[in-house]
Amino acid sequence: MQASEAKGRIAVITGGSRGLGRNTVQHLARRGVSSIFTYHTNRTEADAVVAMAAAEGAQAVALQLDTGDTAAFAGFTQRLQEALQQLGTDRFDYLVHNAGTSHHALIAETSEAQVDALYQVHFKGVFFLTQALLPLLRDGGRIVTVSSGLTRVSMPGSAPYAAMKGAVEVLTRYLAKELGSRGITANCVAPGAVETDFSGGMVRDNPDVNRRVADFTALGRAGVPDDIGPMIASLLSDENRWVNGQRIEVSGGMLL
Template sequence: MPTADTQAKPARIALITGGSRGIGRNTALHLAQRGVDSIFTYNSRQADAEQVVAAVRETGSKAIALQLDTGDTRAFDAFAKQVRHALADWGAERFDYLVNNAGTSHHAPFDQTTEEELDSLYNVHFKGVFFLTQKLLPLLNDGGRIVNISSGLTRMTFPGSSPYASMKGAVEVLTRYLAKELGPRRIAVNTVAPGAVATDFSGGMVRDNPELNKLVSDATALGRVGLPDDIGSMISSLLSEDNRWVNGQRIEVSGGAMV
């Protein structure tokens, strides 16, 4: 008969927005390999989300996919209730890690970006991150962790990326403030800023455009574009106890792009 000291600890639980593909999917899979269960969101691609759930379950961990448009703050109350129910089904009241990953791409010169486009970027990349995190704070364990996904474009400048990069810059500032304000709850908050990654983001242009792929590779110290596995593994490591003293930081994961 195991004693209280030898009984297995309950599995950690992560909540990942935009977990049905790309970096979010890879993060869920790497966390699953570390024994972390996942609640993740998808916007419209339910079939992709179901494939991620199945892949996570193959590792022995659990996952559930919930539909959410992270740019629609009106949906956040109902979403929080869904999260509570999902946690209850797993015998938990709170989760441990929040990864604000969901995003949309945008490529247009500054002088051609419309107010509607800027509002859309703001709703998903800043307002959504701000208020979804706020809404979920009561469900996040003390001593938990938050990772906000930014972009290498807040350091590097490429014409046509100013609206997108500006929103990511706002998230980086928010990260530092959250690290300070959530410190009394021992919640660490960091930013992960990927470089160019070969996913279907932005229509798969880094993955599928040989000229762009070469351009990025030539400008990167390690000589290639990033892969989802480069980012997901780093995020899962950052959330582990190995990195418990990292807080309020912007960590670029770009292979040394434009250094």
């Protein structure tokens, strides 16, 4: 997607203040796409992303949101409409569900409260935020959800997290089917292990974990944010308009 093609287009990205969300904002900005992104608590990081987008020649607006708090979605939708007006429009083009939390515990050691928290953020929040924002998403728009390589391979200690991501993959196919009449596509990106601060920086900061990931990845290393953000930006482009209802793993060939 060239900058001239993308001029005037707007993405809404959850969890855009860090990690993969931040990288996606950056690569969309390089293509001329403005972003309205959510952050949970760290306004300083969010402001840095706004500045980064401006340095790339695009606008970005940061809005606070707990994506697991469905009661906040009505107020968020109103604030989003105000942000769109600031950008000179009343609709947006791309919705990227990136926000998430990690969880590492065996099934026998996982509490009901932990499962509920994962459900709120990783499935219920995705479902109802999409529902709330559909009237503002342009016909011919794009939806991208973010899953995980853990829905394909089983790693002990990841069952509840992976199960929620599996539900999002199914939801994505149904979004593609139900929204096809509006020309809206929906696809799911499933990253492998990536060097970010997710899970307390486990892959990025623990040499043993990083080495194990590299050993079972065909390309011989763990992923980095720059492996994922450009792929999402490309998936949103017109060149990929015929890709729909797909789970696309971006893992460098993890556990083939």
